[in-house]
Amino acid sequence: MKLPVICPEKECCCGKKGYVPGKGLPKIILIGNPNVGKSSLFNALSGSYTLVSNYPGTSVEIAHGKARIGEREYEIIDTPGMYSLLPVSEEERVSQLLLFEEKASVYLHVVDARNLRRMLSFTLQLLEAELPFILVLNMMDEAEERGIEINISELSRSLGIPVVGTASSEGKGIEELKATISEFTPGNNAQKFRHKFDYGSEIELYIEAVEGLLGPAKEARISAGISRRAISLLMLQEDRTALEYLHRAEKTLEYWDEIHEKSSEEIRKLVKAASKISEVPLSYQFTIKRQEHVNGIVEQVMETPERSENESSGKIGKIRAEEGTGKNGSKIQNSNLGFSEKIDSILIHPVLGIPALFLILYFGLYLFVGVFAAGTVVDFLENTVFGGYINPFVTAKFVSLVPYPALQDLFVGEYGIFTQAVTYAIALILPIVGAFFLVFSIIEDTGYLSRLGLLLDGMFKKIGLSGRAVIPMVLGFGCSTMATMVTRTLETKRERLIANILLALAIPCSAQLGIILSVLSRNPESLLIWTVVIILEFVLIGFLASRVLPGEAPTFILEMPPLRKPKLSNILAKTYSRMHWYFLEVLPLFVLASVLIWIGRLTGLFALALKVIEYPTVWIGLPPDAADVFLFGFFRRDFGAAGLYGMHDSGLLTGVQLLVAAITLTLFMPCIAQFMMTIKERGFKTALAISGFIFPFAFLTGFIVNTLLTSLGVSL
Amino acid sequence: MVTRNSHLSLKPITLCAMEPRKAGKIDHLETKNLGILQKLIAMGILPGMPITLLRRSPSYLFEVDQTRYAVDEEIANHIYVSY
Ligand SMILES: Nc1nc2c(ncn2[C@@H]2O[C@H](COP(=O)(O)OP(=O)(O)O)[C@@H](O)[C@H]2O)c(=O)[nH]1
Ligand SMILES: [Mg+2]
Numbered sequence: 001m002k003l004p005v006i007c008p009e010k011e012c013c014c015g016k017k018g019y020v021p022g023k024g025l026p027k028i029i030l031i032g033n034p035n036v037g038k039s040s041l042f043n044a045l046s047g048s049y050t051l052v053s054n055y056p057g058t059s060v061e062i063a064h065g066k067a068r069i070g071e072r073e074y075e076i077i078d079t080p081g082m083y084s085l086l087p088v089s090e091e092e093r094v095s096q097l098l099l100f101e102e103k104a105s106v107y108l109h110v111v112d113a114r115n116l117r118r119m120l121s122f123t124l125q126l127l128e129a130e131l132p133f134i135l136v137l138n139m140m141d142e143a144e145e146r147g148i149e150i151n152i153s154e155l156s157r158s159l160g161i162p163v164v165g166t167a168s169s170e171g172k173g174i175e176e177l178k179a180t181i182s183e184f185t186p187g188n189n190a191q192k193f194r195h196k197f198d199y200g201s202e203i204e205l206y207i208e209a210v211e212g213l214l215g216p217a218k219e220a221r222i223s224a225g226i227s228r229r230a231i232s233l234l235m236l237q238e239d240r241t242a243l244e245y246l247h248r249a250e251k252t253l254e255y256w257d258e259i260h261e262k263s264s265e266e267i268r269k270l271v272k273a274a275s276k277i278s279e280v281p282l283s284y285q286f287t288i289k290r291q292e293h294v295n296g297i298v299e300q301v302m303e304t305p306e307r308s309e310n311e312s313s314g315k316i317g318k319i320r321a322e323e324g325t326g327k328n329g330s331k332i333q334n335s336n337l338g339f340s341e342k343i344d345s346i347l348i349h350p351v352l353g354i355p356a357l358f359l360i361l362y363f364g365l366y367l368f369v370g371v372f373a374a375g376t377v378v379d380f381l382e383n384t385v386f387g388g389y390i391n392p393f394v395t396a397k398f399v400s401l402v403p404y405p406a407l408q409d410l411f412v413g414e415y416g417i418f419t420q421a422v423t424y425a426i427a428l429i430l431p432i433v434g435a436f437f438l439v440f441s442i443i444e445d446t447g448y449l450s451r452l453g454l455l456l457d458g459m460f461k462k463i464g465l466s467g468r469a470v471i472p473m474v475l476g477f478g479c480s481t482m483a484t485m486v487t488r489t490l491e492t493k494r495e496r497l498i499a500n501i502l503l504a505l506a507i508p509c510s511a512q513l514g515i516i517l518s519v520l521s522r523n524p525e526s527l528l529i530w531t532v533v534i535i536l537e538f539v540l541i542g543f544l545a546s547r548v549l550p551g552e553a554p555t556f557i558l559e560m561p562p563l564r565k566p567k568l569s570n571i572l573a574k575t576y577s578r579m580h581w582y583f584l585e586v587l588p589l590f591v592l593a594s595v596l597i598w599i600g601r602l603t604g605l606f607a608l609a610l611k612v613i614e615y616p617t618v619w620i621g622l623p624p625d626a627a628d629v630f631l632f633g634f635f636r637r638d639f640g641a642a643g644l645y646g647m648h649d650s651g652l653l654t655g656v657q658l659l660v661a662a663i664t665l666t667l668f669m670p671c672i673a674q675f676m677m678t679i680k681e682r683g684f685k686t687a688l689a690i691s692g693f694i695f696p697f698a699f700l701t702g703f704i705v706n707t708l709l710t711s712l713g714v715s716l
Numbered sequence: 717m718v719t720r721n722s723h724l725s726l727k728p729i730t731l732c733a734m735e736p737r738k739a740g741k742i743d744h745l746e747t748k749n750l751g752i753l754q755k756l757i758a759m760g761i762l763p764g765m766p767i768t769l770l771r772r773s774p775s776y777l778f779e780v781d782q783t784r785y786a787v788d789e790e791i792a793n794h795i796y797v798s799y
Contacts, residue, residue, distance in 0.1 A: 083758035088751075092758075114782040118760030146782070280747050287757045291764065304782075350774040454786035457775045467775065467786065557755055557791050560777065560784035 025075040027102060028067065028181065031095065031126075032110035033119060034081025035561055037138040040168040041110055042078035045069070045178070062098060070182035077102070085125045085230065086239050086283055089491070096241055099131075103225040106184050107133035108177075113143040113150060113165065116302055120294040121287065123159065124197065129230035132186030134162045136177060141167040142562070145337065149303040158297050169567065199289050203282070206274040207232050213263040213270075235267060236274050237283040340563045347448065347563075353455045360448070364439040365477065373435030374514025381427035391419055410598045415632075420639075421594040425587055429511050434579055436478040436510040441574040445566035449474070450558055457556045463542025464498040466491070466554035472499050476507035480670040481586055482578070483507070484677040494551035500682055501545055504674060505694055506538035508666050515641035516662055519648060526659045526716050533663050533705060589673040593635040596672075606631065620664060620702035621710065622657050633665045635672055640665045655716030656709050664702035669694055728796040731776060732789060734769040738799065742767050742780070746794040756794065759785065767797055 028045070030038045046065030063078040082092040085099075109126055111119035116137070126133055137143075137150060156163040162180050166173030198204050210232040234242035278285050346352050395412040402408060412419050443449060449471060457467030465473075469490055476483035480503050487499045508516065520527040546553075600606035613627040626647065633640025644661055647653050653661065669675055669691050678687040709716075728743035742765045747753050756762075761780050770777045770784070776792040778785055 083760070086754070086758070088754045088758045112783075115760070117765070117781045118783060121760065148782075281750060281753065283754060284745070284747060284757055288763055291762045295764065348771070348774070348777065353774065450786070454775045454777060457786070457788055458773075461788070466788070555752065555790050556775065556786070556788040557759070558786045559759065560786050 025073050027104035028074045028076045029102065029104040029107045030078050030110055031107060032081065033083055035559065036110050036112045037168045038081070038110045039078055041136065041138065041166065042076060044168050044171060044174050046076045062094065069178045084122050085129065086234060086237055093241065099226060100241060106181055107131050108136050109133050110136045110138050112139045113137040114139060114146060114148060116150065117294060117298045120297060121290045124290050124293060125230065127159065128227065128233065130227035131225055134164060134180055134184060135159065137163060137165045138168050140165040140173065141170060147305040151301045155301040158300065197293050199286060202277060203274065206236060206270055210235055210267055210270050213267050233286065236271055237286065238271060344563050347451045348454050357452065357455065364443065368439055369432065369435045369510060370514060370517050373431045375518060377431040378428050378514065381431065386423045386427045391423060394418055406602060415594055415597045417591055417594045421591045425590060432510045432514045433478060433582060434575065437575045437578045438571070440475065440478055441571045442566050445564065445570050447561045447563050450560050453558050454560065461553065463539060464546025464549065465495055465542070466556040467558060468556065469495065469499050472503065473507065476503045476509065477513065478510050479582060479586065480504070480507065480509045481673040481677045482582065484674055484681060488681060492551060492554055494549050495554045497549065497682065497686065498542060498545045500678060501690055502538060502542055504669050504678065504690055505541055505667055506534055509670055512641055512666065515645060516666065519641065519645050519658065520662060523655060523716055526655060529659060530662055533701070534666055537667060537701060586673045589676065593672050597635060616699040620660055620699055621706040622661055623652060625652060626661055629661060629665065633668050656706065656714065659716060660702050660706045663705055664698050667694065667698035667701055726798055728798045731769060731778060731792040731795040731797055734797055736769050736771060739766060739768050740797040740799045741765065743796045743798040745796065749794065752791055752794050761785070761795065
């Protein structure tokens with residue numbers, strides 16, 4: 001699952017479209033499972049930055065960089081993780097397509113040394129594909145910590161390829177890897193290897209038959225670097241990409257004739273026939289065969305302390321003894337691991353995990369983002385720095401230089417580009433969103449997000465989401481727009497839609513939250529009611545959506561990386577890269593909002609719209625003037641919230657009215673940027689439908705709360 | 717075609733029914749739902765691998781070889797283990 005990454009392409013070429021660093025140079029392509037350290041290695045080799053994250057599947061995009069190794073320059077390419085050559089998810093397909101389309105001079109298959117047993121199966125597939133590659137055993141430090149010993153030269157011998165051990169986050173083994181890359185010559189090893197390993201005579205017949213039909217003439221068109229045997233295997237497993245390639249070859253081959261037509265017809269028949277020879281799907285059977293081979297290799301080269309009882313009978317007694325005392329049966333080697341294990345078991349405890357979550361929210365979100373950044377820092381920047389010095393100065397200068405009131409209004413008026421959009425961006429958004437992203441990056445780097453997914457999966461299922469959705473949901477408290485983009489990582493269309501609706505409706509972004517907190521915090525009861533109403537809304541709408549929307553309920557499977565101490569360099573780089581994205585993607589839309597507001601006021605459209613909005617405003621018990629707040633709230637929720645602040649200060653709103661207005665505004669669509677992102681990710685119709693639901697619903701909720709409070713005679 | 721640990725007389729049980737913290741081995745996977753099956757095998761959750769259930773609430777957490785996974789009950793029911 002992926003978080004928004006600003007691709008280094010953008011960073012290093014400042015928006016020059018189509019420029020790729022190192023284009024035309026020999027290529028190095030990094031492949032491997034998610035979360036094994038590909039991006040860390042990319043950074044170590046290239047010196048450029050791509051997002052490193054302790055959460056499986058955080059990189060969504062392919063990153064390009066340049067590296068100088070020895071005397072040569074290379075283009076180096078980082079890919080989103082893939083578990084095998086046969087993709088299961090869309091992200092994996094991105095990497096698979098890259099392997100089909102690009103030809104590198106050397107590939108680096110990065111694996112987690114601890115998990116050699118689970119990862120070598122993919123290595124075998126790469127051997128089958130006859131790609132020229134080096135096997136990189138990363139995370140050697142963690143393997144050592146757990147007392148795992150790997151005989152690297154023996155592994156290299158039995159696979160017939162170079163193998164290097166690294167700890168990329170600590171820079172260990174990088175020099176050796178560079179040397180290996182420099183000396184690398186793609187040998188004929190794959191050929192040798194093939195004699196040692198096959199899938200059994202029955203199915204091999206089919207594999208060879210399909211391979212034969214692919215024909216040497218077509219080979220170049222089918223793939224850049226992947227062997228015909230690998231293509232044949234993929235076809236037999238009915239892989240979409242491989243079959244599409246066949247289809248495409250059919251379409252583009254100029255000398256398309258009967259012989260070719262026959263052969264592709266033949267291939268389809270073979271695939272069908274092969275699927276019948278086994279009672280289980282072929283992909284399952286192939287994987288099991290490969291794994292048997294892997295197990296053989298692992299027995300030879302890897303020494304793991306405390307193997308499970310089935311494997312090493314001599315240790316059974318010891319394991320049993322541990323079980324007897326109730327001690328964790330897994331491999332705890334030293335006190336360091338034992339400690340993180342203890343913390344871990346609190347974080348994911350069904351009962352203790354909840355207060356732990358609240359503590360993290362309290363310190364990270366409330367105290368640091370809410371009180372410190374949104375309160376102290378914003379106050380200082382907005383009132384002292386901008387309000388006291390910069391804005392009066394700029395306004396005076398502008399007014400004296402440009403004598404046209406309309407333009408003055410556009411740039412330095414109440415909602416002007418400078419006084420509103422830029423001031424907001426720097427004095428308000430920058431500290432709040434920056435603080436949020438900082439906290440989020442720390443949490444992400446520790447591996448806590450996966451734990452949160454585990455903790456909340458059961459509850460999320462009730463609202464039609466899986467534990468994976470915690471990422472967009474938590475991120476939504478920072479920036480709804482970014483979170484809407486991240487809903488991409490959810491597995492089904494239905495889950496993406498529900499997440500999108502909830503983000504648009506009930507999750508207030510940090511900028512808005514900051515202002516609402518400061519408006520309501522003077523009265524704790526208001527704050528409490530606001531919180532309860534928003535949470536109820538979130539649960540109710542999620543629950544209804546999961547009932548009403550068609551499609552299957554989501555399933556949940558997530559790798560749980562170890563808890564790690566967050567690394568300062570990772571955190572800073574991640575925070576920076578998200579801020580960078582934010583300012584590039586979201587800020588221009590804020591300026592646009594300022595311009596739209598200006599046009600609206602100039603042309604009188606606003607006056608008209610205000611008249612219309614006055615009706616629901618009065619309906620929910622607010623003075624007609626509050627319509628202003630909602631109109632601006634449509635452009636950006638925090639504009640609206642700031643308007644509330646003003647009205648409250650001038651004593652125009654009672655406590656109840658303030659609360660009702662705050663609730664209604666929170667439920668509004670967050671901002672224009674989020675709306676645009678929804679269009680981009682879900683399509684125009686869906687975006688329109690979502691907002692068509694949200695606006696009336698926000699007012700309805702406001703109405704209900706107002707009616708309840710006034711009829712109960714509550715005053716706040 | 718499925719590799720089973722033939723020497724064991726006990727019938728394989730699903731991960732949901734597994735006793736926490738007692739090491740077992742994956743016996744086979746349920747093959748009815750191809751999507752779930754492919755997800756499991758891609759992640760390296762395969763017959764013959766050592767498996768230990770660590771907790772079943774709030775979700776199922778288990779360790780295969782050296783890696784931990786969290787899954788929901790539906791997926792846990794696709795994994796058959798034996799001791
Ligand atoms: N202990 C240790 N952690 C590492 C190593 N390499 C990467 N990591 C951490 O593993 C996590 C995943 O790394 P990342 O590069 O994002 O993996 P990717 O998904 O393969 O690109 C991050 O938290 C890294 O800091 C290593 O060699 N040793
Ligand atoms: Mg990565």
